Amino acid sequence: MKIFTIEKIREADKFTIINQPISSISLMERASSACVEWIIEHCKNHTKFSIFCGSGNNGGDGFAIARLLYLKGFDINVFIDKENSKFSDDAMINYKRLKEFSGISVQDFKHSESFEFDEQTVIIDALFGTGLSRKLDRTYKELIEKLNKLSQVKISIDVPSGLFADEILEENQTIFIADYTLSFQFWKRSFLHPETGKFTGKVVILDIDLSKEFINKTATDYVVTDDETIKGIFKPRSDFAHKGSHGKAIIVAGSYGKIGAAVLATQAAMKTGAGLTLTIAPNCGYEILQTTCPEAMFISGGENFIKEIEIQKDSVYGIGPGLGTDLQTEKALLDFLKHSQNPVLLDADALNLISRNQDIISLIPKNSVITPHPKEFERLFGKTEDSFQRLELARIKAKELKIHIVLKDHHTQIITPEGKVFYNITGNSGLAKGGSGDVLTGIITSLLAQQYSAKNACILGVWLHGKAADFSAEKFSKEAMLPSNVIDELGNVFLLLNKKATT
Structure with missing residues (x-):
């Protein structure tokens, strides 16, 4: 799914209005109806809605939602700024339609201070949508701060009020904190970054049938990986395949006390389908690896840490x-990069070793993959102010080095050498445990061995990792799930993918 800037979304609206054709007020009604359908389906235990409406088109959505919910039998209270409301044209039309229903109470914002919101009430934020481009004035700031203190379920329409869709927040900015954000047609970039995404709650993208012609022909560098993307990438296993058909994955991992990392990466590579999996590890891990990963072959790389990385063709x-970061391990990595021209995946301590000697960065073969978490990225390329800046620096470095960067985060970003960005939306905070990154290394390495392109291996690999984590969280909880549980759930994810591939 493409991510568009607010400017492009407005163009999509205009193109749809002209070419479907449909009036702007009818498009607003379509969007509001989509919201109401979702609300009725998911708020069955609630009977009352308090809807806070601004003066722009987001407020117009709120007025239409209020009217439609009232017609479905719900108790509705609408709050507006009666003293300073100069409504947009479409908002005024919906406000007048709303006023035709005497059963809908319309009150001033200031009356909300004494209003009693009971447990059956859902609060809907339709104050500002994507059009906000300035800090909130005092009236709205104080209102949102009061609403944020309430314990009732809160829903934002399109974008939580106070949040910019395309950029980072200014310090101490007041934002409506939603439990759910019902957003129209597209993800917004601010939903996908930790500094801003924390305000959205669960994001629900509602299809309001904006012009597919416009969407298809309009270019963007930012994409959300959705099910259709994955369906186009995944290659079901042929019935006539043999182990040679699915490549050879070699995991280079482990040091004294850290053999578990090698085990997790190896098991993940095998579970993801590599034809042959080998592990280069120190001898101190021999018995552990042969016991826990009997299907993988062991190659000695040293005694307590790796000091030699054997290069095998194909x-x-x-x-x-x-x-680990022993000096002999650093030398072994340097020698490997000097003599191996094939793309490679580099993670964890390999990145830490490279960050100690910046000259090594230029030795990374073109079309390789690196998978840093934020601190590893900082050690490699320098400090940035926020995750938006970090992503833009990653785009620069991916182009400069001609590599793929898997920038780990709550919504991990895959950056291609062309500067394209793919946001992943599977996964959960249960992955915030040591060992999760080792599993991802094994998954992507295995897909590369199976001749997925580097881009597709990264996109599919990160999606698989997150989807397996979602299955694990359902079984064990985010708190109790382990990286090894994620590996165990890969089989269920592949069952799902194969089922979708045949339908």
């Missing part, structure tokens, strides 16, 4: 989990 290497 293999894909995933290097880094639990590797």
